[in-house]
Amino acid sequence: MTFLKRGVPLGIAFLMGVLMAFQYYVPHEHSKAFLELMTRWDKIIAGFAVFIGAYSLFHLHYTRIKRRAAGWGYSFFVFVGAFVTIAFGLYNGGEAFWHDKKEGTMFDWIYMNIQVPAGATIFSILAFFMASAAYRTFRARTVESTVLLVAAIIVMLGRVPVGALISQYIPVAADWIMGVPNLAAKRGILLGVSLGAIATSIKIIFGVERQYLGGGD
Amino acid sequence: MRLPLLLLSTLLTVLSCNPCNHGALAQGLELILPEGFKAFDTPNDSGETISLTWKVSPSESTDIDYIIYLSPSTDGPWQEAVRFRSDTHYKSDAPELFGFRKKLRNSHFLRIEPRRYFPGKENKKAVYYFKLAMARGEEVVPQGEVVSARAKGNWFDLSKLNNLIIMVSFSGIVLFFIAHARRFPHLFVRRISGLDAVDEALGRATEMGRPALFVHGLTGMGSISTMAAVNILGRIARKVAEYDTILKVVNNDPIVLSVSQEVVKESYLEAGRPDAYNQDNVVLVASEQFPYVVAVGGIMTRERTAANFFVGFFYAESLILAETGAATGAIQVAATDSYTQLPFFITTCDYTLMGEELYAASAYLSREPMLLGSLRAQDLGKAIIILVLFFGTILASFGIEFITQVFRAF
Incomplete structure (x- = not known):
């Protein structure tokens, strides 16, 4: 049982990890075909996993309605939204769903006129969150926060026309901050991330890190 | 008198030779x-x-x-x-x-x-x-x-040889230190305050009788940051089970959901609390970016989560999530390798694990010597990179591009 639960997944992780790592160095068409095959497998698995996701979502909201949990009324909208969208998706503008997707159907209308504007609305809220976060952070309590505050003011002014009107040096200073200290810090983080990612990959490939299988050892 | 006339005639001749005339002259030349x-x-x-x-x-x-x-x-x-x-x-x-x-x-x-x-x-x-x-x-x-x-297919891309050598060398260093840590298990690892805060956050959630929330990033299981996030989730879930509090895990990817459910379940089992595991606490709330933000924000405000963990790779949703969490008064710990979102997490979260700390977190929380060994390898890798950068900068300043060329990626 341990072999099936641990040995087989670890063996698959090792084999696929090594193959996929070396695939990057092999330009041959067989290597490309292998990569395409793996990508296709990934898509097929993801396709089946959608059912698990849908089950999880519907079960959660069904339970919320059943238990009359706080805000359970919103859970109805999940079912209504899902039912209407799926129905129009299957209807496919009069042609059945097993044909190619038809353009300009009610399904598209729902996406373009409900999903997209709703997403854009949430995205636009980001501006207000940014202002409130900036207000909280940019208080010169310490040396570090003062440096952050000054740098932020220069960069913000340097990115708008009024900055150049105040002084021609502000856009130059803003470009220097973005191109030198900011870029250096970014590259430092990226180097660390790359080393961390390789180390984590090695640990997973060689079965040292097994947490993703569930449980520690 | 003749000299000025000669100069004038020369000047007129030169001025009359426009580019069209050059082309006409070239027309007459034989191509080599x-x-x-x-x-x-x-x-x-x-x-x-x-x-x-x-x-x-x-x-x-x-x-x-x-x-x-x-x-x-x-x-x-x-x-x-x-x-x-x-x-x-x-x-x-x-x-x-x-x-x-x-x-x-x-x-x-x-x-x-x-x-x-x-x-x-x-x-x-x-x-x-x-x-x-x-x-x-x-x-x-x-x-x-x-x-x-x-045209024939090739079995090795020689232009990537430098990449292969670096990859094999660094992998060798990682494996060496893992083996070394097995023999000498008492390794010193510097403190990471963000990870020390995990216990504090979970303790607070337990005392307040409110749930802790684990928020996955937007990338799927193919992303190494999601793998790291799942590893951290396992460690946190085990502590949650020991503390007997509630852990809610939200996902936007069905595969990550399946893996997360399994990881949390196993962690509860290991902690001797399989009865405390509730599948409805590890859920997929939405598969799109902004519906995910709304759903997670709703959970934070309705359930007043006491501790929020944002772990993985995030995009524009990071600030909305973390700012909503901050507004509810939750203690927040973020861990991401998405450097564009780091400023947002730093400003809104109590603790932020930056870049490589995301990958170190699982080893740090588990304290397993073999996992800690890889951290040593990462440190050595960084030291080598710093040396290369130092000497590369000096050589490049003198016009010697050798190191730049050796490390060029194709």
Whole structure:
């Protein structure tokens, strides 16, 4: 049982990890075909996993309605939204769903006129969150926060026309901050991330890190 | 008197020589055809292309073109494949094949996909024939020499050799330190305050009788940051089970959901609390970015989560999530390798694990010597990079580009 639960997944992780790592160095068409095959497998698995996701979502909201949990009324909208969208998706503008997707159907209308504007609305809220976060952070309590505050003011002014009107040096200073200290810090983080990612990959490939299988050892 | 007249007549002659007249003069010159026309299979490719090289000709200028003719047989029919300006396409444009020598500007180089010119007749073993010609407007002067080559797939991309050496070396260092840590388990690891805060956050959630929330990033299971996030989730879930509090895990990817459910379940089992595991606490709330934000924000505000963990790779949603959490008064710990979102997490979260700390977190929380060994390897890797950067900067300052070329990625 341990072999099936641990040995087989670890063996698959090792084999696929090594193959996929070396695939990057092999330009041959067989290597490309292998990569395409793996990508296709990934898509097929993801396709089946959608059912698990849908089950999880519907079960959660069904339970919320059943238990009359706080805000359970919103859970109805999940079912209504899902039912209407799926129905129009299957209807496919009069042609059945097993044909190619038809353009300009009610399904598209729902996406373009409900999903997209709703997403854009949430995205636009980001501006207000940014202002409130900036207000909280940019208080010169310490040396570090003062440096952050000054740098932020220069960069913000340097990115708008009024900055150049105040002084021609502000856009130059803003470009220097973005191109030198900011870029250096970014590259430092990226180097660390790359080393961390390789180390984590090695640990997973060689079965040292097994947490993703569930449980520690 | 004669001298000024002579100067004036010379000046008038010079002024009358405009570019059109130059072109007219050039029309009269005979084109000197290039030498050393060669065709060969392009190295380091999948077998799609053939490379052509030839030496530069003294006749080259902006109004002179090269034409490459292509045929599947030595007798033709010949088809014009490419026409380009004669002062372009040099060997120096392809350092992955020819290196960085200065002399490479003395030869032309062109990569051509011959099968593209014969649709429906693609034969992988076919030999293709090439002819070169120089052209000035409508005037075409063929070089006469016919060269041939067959495109073959290669089993190793030599241009990525530097990458392979670095990868194998660093992997060797990681494995060495893992083995070393097995023999000498008492390794010193510097404190990471964000990870020390995990206990504090969970303790607070337990005392307040409110749930802790684990928020996955937007990337799927194919992303290494999600793998790291799942590893951290397992450690946190075990502590949650021991503390007997509630852990809610939200996902946006069905595969990550399945893995997370399994990881949390196993962690509860390990902690001896399988009964405390509730599948409805590890859920997929939405698969799109902004519906995910709304759903997670709703959970934070409705359930007043006491501790929020944002772990994985985030995009624009990071600030909305973290700011909503901050508004509810939750203690927040973020861990991400998404450097564009780091400023948002730093400003809104109590603790932020930056970049590589995300990958170190699982080892740090578990305290397993073998996992901690890899952290040593990462530190050594960083030390080597710092040394290379230091010497590379000095050499580059003196015009020696050697290190830059060695580490160039293709």
